[in-house]
Amino acid sequence: MAKKIQPIERCDCDVIHEEIVNKVREKMPQEETLYDLAELFKVFGDSTRIKILWALDESEMCVCDIAFLLNMTQSAISHQLRVLKQAGLVKSRREGKTVFYSLEDEHVKQIFDQGLIHISEESK
Amino acid sequence: MAKKIQPIERCDCDVIHEEIVNKVREKMPQEETLYDLAELFKVFGDSTRIKILWALDESEMCVCDIAFLLNMTQSAISHQLRVLKQAGLVKSRREGKTVFYSLEDEHVKQIFDQGLIHISEESK
DNA sequence: AATATATATGAAAGCTTATTCAAGTGTTCA
DNA sequence: TGAACACTTGAATAAGCTTTCATATATATT
Numbered sequence: 001m002a003k004k005i006q007p008i009e010r011c012d013c014d015v016i017h018e019e020i021v022n023k024v025r026e027k028m029p030q031e032e033t034l035y036d037l038a039e040l041f042k043v044f045g046d047s048t049r050i051k052i053l054w055a056l057d058e059s060e061m062c063v064c065d066i067a068f069l070l071n072m073t074q075s076a077i078s079h080q081l082r083v084l085k086q087a088g089l090v091k092s093r094r095e096g097k098t099v100f101y102s103l104e105d106e107h108v109k110q111i112f113d114q115g116l117i118h119i120s121e122e123s124k
Numbered sequence: 125m126a127k128k129i130q131p132i133e134r135c136d137c138d139v140i141h142e143e144i145v146n147k148v149r150e151k152m153p154q155e156e157t158l159y160d161l162a163e164l165f166k167v168f169g170d171s172t173r174i175k176i177l178w179a180l181d182e183s184e185m186c187v188c189d190i191a192f193l194l195n196m197t198q199s200a201i202s203h204q205l206r207v208l209k210q211a212g213l214v215k216s217r218r219e220g221k222t223v224f225y226s227l228e229d230e231h232v233k234q235i236f237d238q239g240l241i242h243i244s245e246e247s248k
Numbered sequence: 249a250a251t252a253t254a255t256a257t258g259a260a261a262g263c264t265t266a267t268t269c270a271a272g273t274g275t276t277c278a
Numbered sequence: 279t280g281a282a283c284a285c286t287t288g289a290a291t292a293a294g295c296t297t298t299c300a301t302a303t304a305t306a307t308t
Contacts, residue, residue: 024179037171037174037240041169041174047161050161054158055152059147062137072297074256075297078257097305098254105246107241115165119160121212172267198284199285203287204266221275222284
């Protein structure tokens, strides 16, 4: 995918590679899109949240069940669930005193799978 | 980040839902796998790194070109390239004084795409 | 109404991380 | 050899994040 460039000895970068930089700049998505993408991956970048998402992919669960499953305080889980909810990754429904959480977006597993492919490639 | 060793108090909820929790626990991947997955997404969770990866997907580039493209100092870019390299996402080759970076893993774009699907779904 | 249970939340502590600055390495060329 | 260039690296600072603790809210039960 990466295009070879001419063997340039000097890097008067701004001048000589200007063409490449301009071409890349044109093809780059909007600043905001890339920012949003980073924000999404940031949410995935914590093992507690990864575990929560993985668990919810298996089954709808209430807060204290998740806390017990992961051996963490209910408060910590609640805080993380809020992050996940704000990211549009999980949703909740109340049933009496209990609040059940479940996945909002079915692509979560697919994002995980792509990540796992990279990890398995790397460990070769 | 550091996890508590002390056991989490179980609520009545846990007793009732014990079956679900046990079922989910069985199906969860290894602790280490989930940790590695989070570490990978953590690397994607920064807009500077996202931009670098996106740029390198378009074309192999040298450090100061990336710095110019993103309007950042060469030092900052160099630090981030090291993170990306350690994650096995980019590779480098030296040509004289210049060091060219390119993508190491062709799945990067696919991971981005999955993320973008989520973002577009969310903005509906 | 009072109490217990399940969850949410605000603030603070403690840790992580991104960028900057200054100094270093490696390469080319006069 | 020395100066210029491209890049790297270590330390420091500042910003951000996760968890804990204490407290608040919502619901059910007696």
